[in-house]
Amino acid sequence: MPPKAIGPYRVLETLGSGGAGTVYRARDRRTNDEVALKLLSTGPSLDDRAARRLVREFETLADLAHPNVVKVFEAGVHEGWPYLAMELIEGLTLRHYLDVSAGELHSATPLSRAPLSIRRTEDDDFGSVDGPDEDADDDSVVDDDDEDGTFGLNAFAEEAPSEDLASFHGAGEDSDSDDLPVDPRRDLSRKPAAKAHAAPPRMADLNRPERMGRLKDAMLQVCEALAYIHGHGLVHRDLKPSNIMVDDDRQVRLMDFGLAKFLADDAGITADGKLVGTYRYMAPEQILGEPLDGRSDLYSLGVILYELISGRPPFDAKTPHELWRQVLETEAPPLLALNLHGDPQLARVAHRLIRKEPDDRFQTAEEVYEALSE
Numbered sequence: 254m255p256p257k258a259i260g261p262y263r264v265l266e267t268l269g270s271g272g273a274g275t276v277y278r279a280r281d282r283r284t285n286d287e288v289a290l291k292l293l294s295t296g297p298s299l300d301d302r303a304a305r306r307l308v309r310e311f312e313t314l315a316d317l318a319h320p321n322v323v324k325v326f327e328a329g330v331h332e333g334w335p336y337l338a339m340e341l342i343e344g345l346t347l348r349h350y351l352d353v354s355a356g357e358l359h360s361a362t363p364l365s366r367a368p369l370s371i372r373r374t375e376d377d378d379f380g381s382v383d384g385p386d387e388d389a390d391d392d393s394v395v396d397d398d399d400e401d402g403t404f405g406l407n408a409f410a411e412e413a414p415s416e417d418l419a420s421f422h423g424a425g426e427d428s429d430s431d432d433l434p435v436d437p438r439r440d441l442s443r444k445p446a447a448k449a450h451a452a453p454p455r456m457a458d459l460n461r462p463e464r465m466g467r468l469k470d471a472m473l474q475v476c477e478a479l480a481y482i483h484g485h486g487l488v489h490r491d492l493k494p495s496n497i498m499v500d501d502d503r504q505v506r507l508m509d510f511g512l513a514k515f516l517a518d519d520a521g522i523t524a525d526g527k528l529v530g531t532y533r534y535m536a537p538e539q540i541l542g543e544p545l546d547g548r549s550d551l552y553s554l555g556v557i558l559y560e561l562i563s564g565r566p567p568f569d570a571k572t573p574h575e576l577w578r579q580v581l582e583t584e585a586p587p588l589l590a591l592n593l594h595g596d597p598q599l600a601r602v603a604h605r606l607i608r609k610e611p612d613d614r615f616q617t618a619e620e621v622y623e624a625l626s627e
């Protein structure tokens with residue numbers, strides 16, 4: 254339970270929790286503005302590595318400005334609590350954004366994208382783009398597809414960023430374990446239907462044209478964000494549905510840059526040789542600890558696309574080693590065999606993104622944007 258005041262911020266309510274931290278709605282007493290405040294779940298400075306991630310996240314983002322990349326305001330330490338203050342996104346993580354029906358969304362903005370805008374300069378008005386989870390971080394990796402083509406929501410499970418094998422199971426739960434109030438609208442979004450034992454999604458639900466329109470539009474915006482960060486020499490390294498939020502105006506934000514790395518700093522492993530990222534979304538070269546570039550993020554984007562189209566990840570296993578073996582050695586089942594009426598164009602893009610060899614994938618986020626726009 255964090256103090257009610259952290260530096261200049263008054264903590265108001267819990268927004269969500271990830272593997273290492275909890276994010277709160279807070280008010281900046283200097284400006285009266287609301288912000289999102291990320292604090293480490295471990296409390297005051299107990300986890301040096303996680304604390305360094307918060308500082309790294311701030312330093313990484315401080316000089317970047319793009320409408321599809323979350324803004325950070327400051328990082329600090331208050332009575333031993335490392336914190337990161339960032340833009341408050343009033344919206345849903347990508348997974349929940351796609352799970353809710355159109356009627357539950359605040360904005361009914363038509364889903365049409367402006368022509369490719371990723372080559373515009375920072376000075377241009379990105380904010381005028383029209384348009385437009387998860388925290389279902391239930392780590393179970395069991396598939397329960399049944400005969401009528403439905404899949405349990407646990408097929409959507411994703412893991413928290415994992416720096417050791419222990420976190421393959423059990424980490425990343427959406428545990429609002431403190432007693433701060435929880436925003437009821439977010440509660441709707443963050444508590445996945447699976448936890449309430451609701452019916453699993455049916456293929457017909459996944460293929461709803463309105464949902465597919467939302468998915469495509471969100472993917473285009475993620476491509477814009479990726480093109481921007483890759484253009485600045487940055488690789489995200491932990492792209493997954495819980496790190497993509499969509500606000501009430503359907504504007505996407507790429508979040509959680511705690512593992513992001515500038516290419517100049519080199520490879521996909523930390524200084525102490527640990528693998529970083531989230532297993533299910535990691536590219537083969539990331540698993541192998543080889544140097545990464547933007548194409549590794551494109552692989553993760555492909556996994557996201559694959560599972561949001563088919564209801565299940567391309568590779569699934571009960572242990573990290575089995576998952577890695579599959580990622581390195583086996584081909585993902587054809588998407589359209591899993592979802593007979595899935596969008597063939599999106600399926601083609603997803604398969605090309607999850608090719609084992611970076612050279613065989615799309616090479617840039619711009620190329621993916623173009624392919625999605627066809």
Ligand SMILES: Nc1ncnc2c1ncn2[C@@H]1O[C@H](COP(=O)(O)OP(=O)(O)OP(=O)(O)O)[C@@H](O)[C@H]1O
Pocket residue numbers: 268269270271272273274275276289291323339340341342343346387388412413414425443495496508509
């Ligand atoms: N800037 C923000 N505005 C609003 N809600 C946010 C913001 N940042 C995070 N959240 C919410 O808090 C949740 C937890 O975020 P956090 O970054 O700690 O973890 P995560 O991305 O879910 O998992 P992990 O950190 O383990 O990858 C998010 O899933 C989202 O629901």
